[in-house]
Amino acid sequence: MxxxxxxxxxxxxxxxxxxxxxxxxxxxxxxxxxxxxxxxxxxxxxxxxxxxxxxxxxxxxxxxxxxxxxxxxxxxxxxxxxxxxxxxxxxxxxxxxxxxxxxxxxxxxxxxxxxxxxxxxxxxxxxxxxxxxxxxxxxxxxxxxxxxxxxxxxxxxxxxxxxxxxxxxxxxxxxxxxxxxxxxxxxxQRDPATDNVQVLAAEYTRLKQEAALLESELSYVEKRLKSAMQAQRIPQIERVKFSSYERSTYKTPFSELAKLVQEEQLDFDCVLTLTKEMRAQLDAVRDRLPMSVETSETLQLRVISSEDE
Structure with a gap:
């Protein structure tokens, strides 16, 4: 050395x-x-x-x-x-x-x-x-x-x-x-073109079922633990730390916000993502709005229960 x-x-x-x-x-x-x-x-x-x-x-x-x-x-x-x-x-x-x-x-x-x-x-x-x-x-x-x-x-x-x-x-x-x-x-880093779909599907189904059971159990124990630590005023036990805080959410009507921005000439030129319901209401006048469309592909998996078959 x-x-x-x-x-x-x-x-x-x-x-x-x-x-x-x-x-x-x-x-x-x-x-x-x-x-x-x-x-x-x-x-x-x-x-x-x-x-x-x-x-x-x-x-x-x-x-x-x-x-x-x-x-x-x-x-x-x-x-x-x-x-x-x-x-x-x-x-x-x-x-x-x-x-x-x-x-x-x-x-x-x-x-x-x-x-x-x-x-x-x-x-x-x-x-x-x-x-x-x-x-x-x-x-x-x-x-x-x-x-x-x-x-x-x-x-x-x-x-x-x-x-x-x-x-x-x-x-x-x-x-x-x-x-x-x-x-x-x-x-x-397997090649998706040659991966064994049947084996993966079986494993995915098994894990989804186990995860659902575990999530349900975790949620139940977490709720009980929070209530118990709060009632007994225990801030920390073993590796679990409990704390509480207040979170404020500020909301305002969009019409009032738009009116105020225009009156005060505020630099509030942000891009708004339109929901499906908003797009439906704007359908007749959408050509009067500058609008860009971003398209992405979403891949989804769903485990089919016996009732669905």
Whole structure:
């Protein structure tokens, strides 16, 4: 695991990383709970040709740890050379956090495995949460790492062996998770022209029936819980938080509004969507109105009950 501290070695590693099409990247941040967090490490696993090794130890030897603590010039070089290069895909987990330290809007061609995981159907993912370590363990079968170092002091030097190992495993776990999520995403992108309609229809009917029962039960329990928490003045219990608020809806007759807008010459030139009933009343005079028509196709499914047949 090349833990690089010398600026020349770090620059060489950055130059090497420009030769690949994909990088799995993570960061460690010092003082992250303060108003002035400092980027401590940039961990990079470059993609490589050939089969993906099943050994974590082999992959650990491919990871670069760039020590950039209080080295803004080296961080800037990484941002300008790597992050701003649209030809290199940079994969992060919860990318929005890392990009705070790695170029923000300068970053090009960024993939976020957190967003990718959330885009997949929950029945396919079947993980207890979306944390990287959880996805790595529950989705990819990797051993659960010691997470105690996650809260350690990344602003101290020298880093401990445990910290270095923890930081090295992060981009490796990220690579496993990314590859698995991409595989699962491909599974969701079936060709509709060849998909098995009979199987899908049977599954759709089953799920609709289960969802209707679940929705009915949820609505019943939700109503009882709201009433009970309100009556007993319980603001929160376990992971359920209760609150109440008043919502005001302002209404006015359209004729009065139109009259006032005209009298006061208000800049109220909004486009009104006409309902079916409004269009019927305007049918005889519609040629006197400037009107645009937007047409869209709506696809609908309905489960036919035995009474309908």
């Amino acid at each position: 090349p833990y690089l501290k010398d600026p020349a070695d770090i620059k060489d590693a950055i130059a090497t990383c420009t030769q690949v099409e994909r990088l799995w990247v993570d960061t460690e941040v010092a003082d992250y709970r303060t108003k002035k967090p400092r980027l401590s490490l940039i961990q990079i696993l470059p993609d490589f040709p050939g089969d993906f090794p099943n050994s974590l130890e082999l992959l650990m030897n491919r990871v670069y740890l760039l020590d950039v603590l209080d080295r803004p010039a080296l961080t800037a070089e990484f941002i300008n050379t790597i992050m701003a290069d649209s030809t290199i895909e940079k994969v992060f987990h919860n990318a929005s956090y890392d990009l705070r330290f790695l170029g923000k809007s300068q970053a090009e061609n960024v993939t976020c495995t957190l967003l990718l995981a959330k885009s997949l159907p929950l029945f396919m993912l079947e993980t207890s949460n979306f944390q990287l370590k959880t996805l790595a363990c529950e989705l990819c079968g990797l051993p659960h790492p010691d997470s105690s170092e996650q809260q350690s002091d990344w602003g101290k030097r020298a880093l401990s062996e445990a910290q270095v190992r923890y930081a090295t495993l992060d981009p490796i776990y990220l690579a496993y998770v990314h590859r698995r999520l991409v595989e699962m995403e491909r599974m969701t």
